[in-house]
Amino acid sequence: MKNIATITAKELKSYFISPVAYVITTVFLVITGYMFYSRISSFSLYCFKMMNYSKALETLNINYNVLRQSFSTMITTIMFMMPIMTMRIIAEEKKNKTMELLMTSPVTISEVVFGKFFALLILYAGMLLITIYMPLYASYYSKVDWGPIISGYVGMLLLGSVFLAIGIFASALTENQIVAALISFAFILIFVLIDWAANLADGQVAIVLKYLSLSSHSYNFFKGVIHSKDVVFYLSFVAFGLFMSFRVIESKRWTQ
Amino acid sequence: MIQVQNLTKKFGEIVAVNDLSFSVKKGEILGFLGPNGAGKTTTMRILTCYTPATSGTATIAGYDIFNDSFEIKRILGYLPETPPLYLELTAREYLLYVAKLKGVPIAKHRSALDNVIQKCGLEKVIDRVLNNLSKGYRQRVGIAQALINSPQILILDEPTSGLDPKQIIEIRELIKSLAGEHTVILSTHILPEVTQTCQKIIIINEGSIVAEDSYEELIAKTNKTNKTRVMIKTADDNIINKIKEINGVQNVVREFSAERNVIIVESEMDCDVREELARMIVNSRCGLLELKHEVMSLEDVFLHLITKEEGTVN
Numbered sequence: 001m002k003n004i005a006t007i008t009a010k011e012l013k014s015y016f017i018s019p020v021a022y023v024i025t026t027v028f029l030v031i032t033g034y035m036f037y038s039r040i041s042s043f044s045l046y047c048f049k050m051m052n053y054s055k056a057l058e059t060l061n062i063n064y065n066v067l068r069q070s071f072s073t074m075i076t077t078i079m080f081m082m083p084i085m086t087m088r089i090i091a092e093e094k095k096n097k098t099m100e101l102l103m104t105s106p107v108t109i110s111e112v113v114f115g116k117f118f119a120l121l122i123l124y125a126g127m128l129l130i131t132i133y134m135p136l137y138a139s140y141y142s143k144v145d146w147g148p149i150i151s152g153y154v155g156m157l158l159l160g161s162v163f164l165a166i167g168i169f170a171s172a173l174t175e176n177q178i179v180a181a182l183i184s185f186a187f188i189l190i191f192v193l194i195d196w197a198a199n200l201a202d203g204q205v206a207i208v209l210k211y212l213s214l215s216s217h218s219y220n221f222f223k224g225v226i227h228s229k230d231v232v233f234y235l236s237f238v239a240f241g242l243f244m245s246f247r248v249i250e251s252k253r254w255t256q
Numbered sequence: 257m258i259q260v261q262n263l264t265k266k267f268g269e270i271v272a273v274n275d276l277s278f279s280v281k282k283g284e285i286l287g288f289l290g291p292n293g294a295g296k297t298t299t300m301r302i303l304t305c306y307t308p309a310t311s312g313t314a315t316i317a318g319y320d321i322f323n324d325s326f327e328i329k330r331i332l333g334y335l336p337e338t339p340p341l342y343l344e345l346t347a348r349e350y351l352l353y354v355a356k357l358k359g360v361p362i363a364k365h366r367s368a369l370d371n372v373i374q375k376c377g378l379e380k381v382i383d384r385v386l387n388n389l390s391k392g393y394r395q396r397v398g399i400a401q402a403l404i405n406s407p408q409i410l411i412l413d414e415p416t417s418g419l420d421p422k423q424i425i426e427i428r429e430l431i432k433s434l435a436g437e438h439t440v441i442l443s444t445h446i447l448p449e450v451t452q453t454c455q456k457i458i459i460i461n462e463g464s465i466v467a468e469d470s471y472e473e474l475i476a477k478t479n480k481t482n483k484t485r486v487m488i489k490t491a492d493d494n495i496i497n498k499i500k501e502i503n504g505v506q507n508v509v510r511e512f513s514a515e516r517n518v519i520i521v522e523s524e525m526d527c528d529v530r531e532e533l534a535r536m537i538v539n540s541r542c543g544l545l546e547l548k549h550e551v552m553s554l555e556d557v558f559l560h561l562i563t564k565e566e567g568t569v570n
Contacts, residue, residue: 006356010342017344101340101401104304105357106329253307255267 003107007115008122011089015123024085025127028077035073036134039066044141062142063149068222070134071152075218078124078160079188085123086167087181089116090249094175103253113168113245120164128156148224155221158234162214163188165241172248188214257282257439258303258409263312265298265463272298274463275312280456283436287454288443289558295463296443297337300411303441304334316409330359333407333438337414339398343387347378347397350386351404358405372400375430391418399427403434410434412442416449428453447555459561466561474557481506481522483550484530489543491517498536504529520550 015021043066050056093099102112135149163184170184171177195213198206210216214237217230258280265273273295280286288296301307303314305325313320319327342350351369360368373382376396381389386397395418402410415431416424431453434440444450450457451471459467459474467474488495491510496519499508504527511518523529530547537544 003357006353010353013349014342014344096341096343097336097338098340098342100301100306100334100336101354102357103306104329104332104334105354106326106359107357255307 003111004115004118007107007112008119011116011119012122015119020085020088021123024081025130028074028081028127029130031077032070032074032131032134036066036070039069040138062138063145066138067135067144067149068152070131071156071222074128074131074156075159075215078163079192080185082124082160082163082167082188083170083181083184086120086164086171086184087177088171089120089168090171090245091175091177091180094252095177109246109249113242113249117161117164117168117242120168121161124160124164125157128153128160145224148222151224151226152222154226155218155230158221158231158238159214159218162191162234162237162241165238165245166191169241169245169248172245172252257284258314258316258441260303260314261312263299263302263314264310265295265302265307266310271463273302273309276460276463276465277312278458278465278468280439280441282439284456285431285435285440285442285454287450287457288441288460289445289447289450289457290443290460291445294460296460297413299460300334300413300441300443304332304411305329306334328409330405331408333402333405333410335398335402335412335415337417339394339401341386341394341397341401344385346385347382347389347400350397351400354401355404360405368404368406371406372403375403376400377426392420392423395419396423396427399430406438408438410438410440412440414444415442416444416446424449447558459558461561467557475551482525482527482529484521484523484533485511485518485546485548485550486521486533486537486544487518487546488537489517489545491519491542495537495540495542498540499533502529502532502536503527517545 043060043062047057047060050060090099093102103109132153135144135146138144139146166187167180167184170187171180173183174180191212191214193213193215195210195216198209198213201209211233217233220227220230260276260278263273263276264271276295276299278286288299290296298307302309303316303321305321305328308322313322315321316328317331319325321328342353345353348369351372352365355365355368356362373379376399378393378396378400381393381397386394389397395415399412399415402412412431416427419427428449431440431442435455442449442453454471456470457468457474458465467477469477486499496508496510499505499519499521502523504523505521506524507522509520509522511520521529521533530549534544534547537547
């Protein structure tokens with residue numbers, strides 16, 4: 001446990017010494033912030049227009065029309081950013097030969113993997129935490145239902161963890177950071193879009209493909225439902241990704 | 257302290273380390289010598305539990321490298337070929353991180369840090385970012401890193417590479433001062449380094465041990481003749497023929513030099529011809545300028561052993 005904390009602290013420090021953390025957070029906040037601004041301003045304009053039609057006004061819902069859309073913008077943004085955030089996490093250790101230090105210190109490979117995962121998770125959670133200004137801002141001018149927002153954030157955190165686990169795995173595969181970023185982006189894209197393939201397949205195959213899709217498991221969270229089925233899916237995906245990273249690092253030791 | 261038995265490491269078809277066996281006593285400094293690609297680094301990586309061996313075993317302080325690697329890592333300091341530095345950290349942050357990784361108790365962090373700063377001469381650079389340090393200082397931080405947990409066993413892969421001559425001497429002194437309480441294995445292809453620091457030398461070539469002994473004994477074993485280097489004012493064939501007639505002289509070779517006035521006199525091992533040689537040259541009025549007993553250097557031993565090895569293979 002102490003070793004995990006040591007590695008997590010060091011990784012966070014490395015992220016904040018280099019511009020990576022600042023650039024990623026800034027880009028994330030600018031993109032999501034702009035989308036939120038355009039959504040909420042068009043929504044308020046729409047509300048003005050519908051002022052005289054009370055029936056229509058009842059169907060307008062800030063949770064549905066603004067905040068849920070913001071979550072999907074966030075997903076699209078992190079799909080592109082997570083590979084860049086995670087690409088250095090192990091590849092750099094191999095490139096700089098610091099892996100030799102870690103592997104000859106009394107720490108286990110799983111401690112290394114977990115330490116790095118938690119550092120990334122803290123960084124990502126910090127980014128998510130800043131976006132809480134969106135529902136706060138919305139709630140200042142309107143009535144916001146907080147339930148779906150909390151469950152939405154839980155979903156974002158879980159989905160992001162999956163992306164991080166994929167990124168760590170890709171980074172463990174190579175010592176080239178660009179290659180690592182491309183591999184993790186490819187994996188993320190495949191597992192997000194796999195339910196498109198489900199529409200083309202039929203029978204059992206379609207069910208399996210639909211189940212494997214990262215995006216289809218996120219819908220419930222944004223609706224305000226935390227379903228154990230989705231939580232288990234995401235957590236097992238994370239566990240599998242970290243386990244694969246562990247195996248890759250371990251097997252590489254034999255060929256050094 | 258360290259027992260290595262029949263250690264073999266293969267990478268696919270390539271045999272990097274072939275059936276290596278040796279032992280190191282507590283407090284000894286062992287020098288690993290060999291040309292590039294001889295298997296020095298691989299052997300060290302196996303001993304540090306970084307990579308497992310294909311077959312064979314080794315025990316360090318009674319712990320098996322495969323089964324008790326955790327215990328070994330605790331009492332081990334390792335400097336790889338490239339010092340494993342996080343270039344974005346300062347030397348202080350980096351060394352503290354390594355101390356935590358190595359499981360040095362927090363109460364001892366300060367004293368451990370002060371100790372390595374003083375030993376490796378890092379006072380000036382301790383708060384500088386590693387990326388801005390020169391190669392020599394990076395190497396020193398690498399050595400400091402290996403020493404931070406005051407390890408019983410220190411494994412150094414080419415510790416003096418990239419250092420300037422003054423630093424090299426300092427580091428050698430440092431390594432020598434570590435012997436006694438620490439057991440040290442160091443690898444190098446710089447030969448004088450081994451003669452100056454190590455009590456025991458292992459010469460390794462193509463994954464196998466070619467020779468294993470102390471420096472003096474290695475020299476004695478490979479030296480077949482006594483060599484005397486003579487510089488005279490006029491070295492003509494006449495005087496060379498005369499030298500050849502001295503009792504005990506086996507061979508006389510002219511050393512290549514601009515003046516062609518240096519000759520090497522080889523004589524039998526247990527026969528000192530220097531006195532007779534000097535008298536003869538002075539008497540024949542050739543002008544004796546210099547006369548010196550030539551000690552075979554480790555370079556000669558090394559080349560001798562390695563070329564001999566290649567000879568038997570072919």
